[in-house]
Amino acid sequence: MLAEARQKSGAEQLKGHDILALERFDPEVHHMVIFEVLSGNSFAGSKGDRMRLFLTDAGYQKFQDRQEQGEIRIEDHAKVTPSGHLCYDRSRDRDLTR
Secondary structure, eight states: OHHHHHHHHTOOOOEESOTTOGGGGOTTEEEEEEEEEOOTTOSSSSTTOEEEEEEEHHHHHHHHHHHHTTSEEEEEEEEEOTTSOEEESSOHHHHHTO
C-alpha cells in the first residue's frame, strides 16, 4: 500500500534502502544518507542515480571521502537513533520553502 501511495503522489522512487528497511534498525547503523551518483564508475550505482542508504559510522566516513573525490554528492543526512528515528541535520520544513 505504501508503494501504491508513493506512486500516486508522484514522489520520486529512490534506489537503495527503503525508508523502513531493516538496516535502519541495526544497532550499528547511525546514519541515513540520500545521495546522487556523479561518476560513471561509482561503487554505489550508475551516474545520475539517486539513492538512500543506512550506514555505520565507518560507512558514513567512506561516503564523505567519496564525496570529496567527486564520485557522489550527499543531498541529505540524518542521524539514526537506537530506536530507528531520523534526526535530520537541518530543518526539512525550511528547505521545502526554497
